[in-house]
Amino acid sequence: MPTLELNGKAYVVDEDGFLEDPTVWNEDVAKDFAGIEGITDLTEEHWKMINYLRNYYLQFGIAPMIRKLCKETGFPLNKVYELFPSGPAKGACKLAGLPKPTGCV
Amino acid sequence: MADQKRDTKLLDELEKGPWPSFVKEIKNASKTSPVCDDLLGQLELSYEEKKGHWKHGGIVGVMGYGGGVIGRYSDVPEQFPQVAHFHTMRVNQPSGWFYTSGSLRTLCDIWERHGSGLTNMHGSTGDIVFLGTKTDELEPCFKELGEAGFDLGGSGSCMRTPSACAGMARCEWACYDTLKMCNDVTHQYQDELHRPPFPYKFKFKFSGCPNDCVASIARSDMSVIGTWKDEIQQDDAEVAAYAAAGMDIQNDVCANCPSKCMKWDGKKLSIDNHECVRCMHCINVMPKALRPGKERGATILIGAKAPIVQGALLASVLVPFVPADELMDTLKELVSRVWEFWDEYGKNRERIGELIQRVGMSNFLDAIGLDPIPQMVTAPRDNPYIFFKGEE
Numbered sequence: 001m002p003t004l005e006l007n008g009k010a011y012v013v014d015e016d017g018f019l020e021d022p023t024v025w026n027e028d029v030a031k032d033f034a035g036i037e038g039i040t041d042l043t044e045e046h047w048k049m050i051n052y053l054r055n056y057y058l059q060f061g062i063a064p065m066i067r068k069l070c071k072e073t074g075f076p077l078n079k080v081y082e083l084f085p086s087g088p089a090k091g092a093c094k095l096a097g098l099p100k101p102t103g104c105v
Numbered sequence: 106m107a108d109q110k111r112d113t114k115l116l117d118e119l120e121k122g123p124w125p126s127f128v129k130e131i132k133n134a135s136k137t138s139p140v141c142d143d144l145l146g147q148l149e150l151s152y153e154e155k156k157g158h159w160k161h162g163g164i165v166g167v168m169g170y171g172g173g174v175i176g177r178y179s180d181v182p183e184q185f186p187q188v189a190h191f192h193t194m195r196v197n198q199p200s201g202w203f204y205t206s207g208s209l210r211t212l213c214d215i216w217e218r219h220g221s222g223l224t225n226m227h228g229s230t231g232d233i234v235f236l237g238t239k240t241d242e243l244e245p246c247f248k249e250l251g252e253a254g255f256d257l258g259g260s261g262s263c264m265r266t267p268s269a270c271a272g273m274a275r276c277e278w279a280c281y282d283t284l285k286m287c288n289d290v291t292h293q294y295q296d297e298l299h300r301p302p303f304p305y306k307f308k309f310k311f312s313g314c315p316n317d318c319v320a321s322i323a324r325s326d327m328s329v330i331g332t333w334k335d336e337i338q339q340d341d342a343e344v345a346a347y348a349a350a351g352m353d354i355q356n357d358v359c360a361n362c363p364s365k366c367m368k369w370d371g372k373k374l375s376i377d378n379h380e381c382v383r384c385m386h387c388i389n390v391m392p393k394a395l396r397p398g399k400e401r402g403a404t405i406l407i408g409a410k411a412p413i414v415q416g417a418l419l420a421s422v423l424v425p426f427v428p429a430d431e432l433m434d435t436l437k438e439l440v441s442r443v444w445e446f447w448d449e450y451g452k453n454r455e456r457i458g459e460l461i462q463r464v465g466m467s468n469f470l471d472a473i474g475l476d477p478i479p480q481m482v483t484a485p486r487d488n489p490y491i492f493f494k495g496e497e
Contacts, residue, residue: 015178015190016164038168066262066302067448077302087171087300089261090164102162 006032016090018100022057025097033095038085046083046095049073053096063093063101113145115152131223138222140237143187147179165192165240167247170299173257174243190240194220195258196233196250197291200284201271211253219246229324230308231268232258262454263301264294269311270318278388279313280331280401281429286311289433294440303444304451314397315383321409321420326457327440328406328420329432333398336378337387343394344374358387402428405439408458418458421466425480442473 001020004011009032012020017036019025030050034042042050052073056064069088070077084091089101119128128145135141147158163176175193182189196212212233216222221237228234233255238246247257258266267290270276272283290309291298297307310321313331321328348354354374359367366380367387374394376387388395405427406420427435443457446469451460461469470477 016176018164065304065453067304070302077300078296081169081171081300085168086166089171090166100162100164 006036014100016094016100018094019097022097022099025054029097030095037091037094039083039091039095043083045075049075049080049083049088049092050096053092053098057096057098063089063098111142111146111149113149116145116149134222137217140187140191140221141223143185144191144221144223144237147181147185147188150181150184159191163192165243167243167257170257171301172260172263172299175260177237188237191221191237192240192243194235194238194243194246195228195230195260195266196235197256197258197266198227198231198233198268200269200287200291201274202227202231203271203274203284208253212255215246215249215253219249230258230265231310231319232266257299259298259301259306261301262303262305263299263307264297264303265306265308266298267291267309267311268319270313272311272313276313277392278316278331278385278397280333280397281313281329281403281432283311283313283329283331286329286432286436290436293437297444302448304447305454305456307444307447307457315385316389322406323409323417323419324411325409325420326407327436327443328409329403329436330406331397331401331403332383332426333401334426335398335400337376337381337398338396339374339376340394341373344391345372347391347394352391354391358390361386361390400428402426403432405436407443408456408461410456410458414454414456415459415462418462420458421461422481423475425478439473446472 001012002015004013004017009028011024011029011032014020017033019029030046031042034040034046039046049069052069053063064072066077066088070080073080075083080088080092084095093101113128116128120126131141131145135145151158158180160178160180163178165176166172166174173195175195177191177193179185179188179191213222213224216224216235219238219242220235223236225234225236235246250256267287269283269287270279272281273279274284287309290311296302307327308325309327309329310319310325311329312319312321315330315332317330319325321330344354352358354369358374359365359369363384363386364380364382366377366382368375388397403426404422405424407423408418409420410418424435424439447457447460450464451457455463466481467477
């Protein structure tokens with residue numbers, strides 16, 4: 001497994017840079033990973049999304065469908081991409097420490 | 106690289122015979138592209154072990170887009186380091202697949218700089234498919250594509266890259282401008298194309314006439330097929346000329362008509378246009394004598410898909426006839442209603458056709474505000490999925 005070194009910490013990640021073990025997540029992970037997903041500063045809106053994803057994952061064990069995510073955070077999809085330029089699946093889920101979402105090509 | 110050729114005795118079998126061979130092409134490409142040897146090596150291993158060696162489902166992409174790149178990783182990267190990353194990029198093809206040789210060269214040059222140089226022209230959805238690159242090359246490649254006037258296509262749960270037949274540019278049967286529709290729809294729904302918002306994929310295909318050269322009736326969630334409302338245009342002198350040239354009009358035209366709406370008395374061909382089901386057979390056989398009518402437009406159908414979660418479906422008619430000049434407006438209105446319903450009720454990875462099957466066509470029509478009409482049914486009593494309610 002590749003190891004990602006960020007801000008002096010070493011994270012075990014899969015080849016796409018998602019945490020191998022979602023349980024090691026804490027807020028520092030989101031802060032450390034932000035830069036590689038094109039985010040300079042984590043704002044309150046970022047945290048709203050990250051916390052929503054994190055809680056949904058802890059409750060249901062998967063990532064929410066995109067429509068649900070937009071509805072419950074109140075962010076339209078374009079806003080989600082403004083906050084997380086690499087998108088909700090790659091950017092937001094990675095920062096929230098979720099395992100890589102599965103999806104169809 | 107010729108001196109260190111791998112042993113590919115199983116793959117070599119695929120070079121035999123008179124037909125084109127992807128093995129031959131990849132071997133050719135290996136003269137300039139170092140990844141090709143490892144690619145063939147991994148594939149040979151797959152044939153030996155009868156087991157695929159690509160991992161499923163990487164998530165990679167470019168900034169701002171949620172699709173367009175499909176992540177691929179080898180599960181034996183130590184053995185084949187050159188294909189440890191082998192991502193696919195989908196590039197939005199021009200409407201009707203018209204290129205200049207210059208633009209093809211530009212595309213190939215970009216891909217030789219940033220990827221394996223191997224392309225697949227084209228994927229099933231219609232995109233230009235760039236096969237095999239590494240994560241670090243994605244952004245630079247995307248940038249160069251943009252500068253050359255190209256954009257990425259769709260992947261994931263988005264509106265997939267729309268595609269269209271060659272239409273009026275090449276074909277006299279086109280009943281509406283498929284190239285324009287394809288282009289307009291692509292521009293209209295850029296958000297839905299690049300930032301996946303749906304329960305699953307959604308495909309548009311535009312065919313200019315019922316010959317349906319892009320197979321839209323089988324391969325797109327929303328299929329737009331050109332048709333005409335009035336009568337087949339008939340040139341009796343040309344019919345006679347076909348007969349004089351030896352065509353057996355009775356057997357080769359009339360007898361093959363699925364609705365048997367044509368008669369040939371040896372001198373005159375008569376068509377009962379009310380019975381015509383727009384199969385195109387007679388027009389295809391006698392292109393000089395018969396052509397589609399003058400009142401042209403399109404039929405909009407919904408719900409086709411290939412088998413994945415459930416079995417394959419063919420599309421059902423939603424709107425039997427829209428005049429050509431009203432097509433874009435009608436489509437936009439229809440699409441907004443269909444997407445709203447699908448977004449609300451579709452399960453994860455449920456195509457629109459599967460949702461319609463699950464809730465029933467009558468409920469679906471109710472939800473999008475269309476009345477059931479006879480044209481929605483393939484044949485009388487064939488599929489009685491519309492029931493009358495008590496108050497009717």
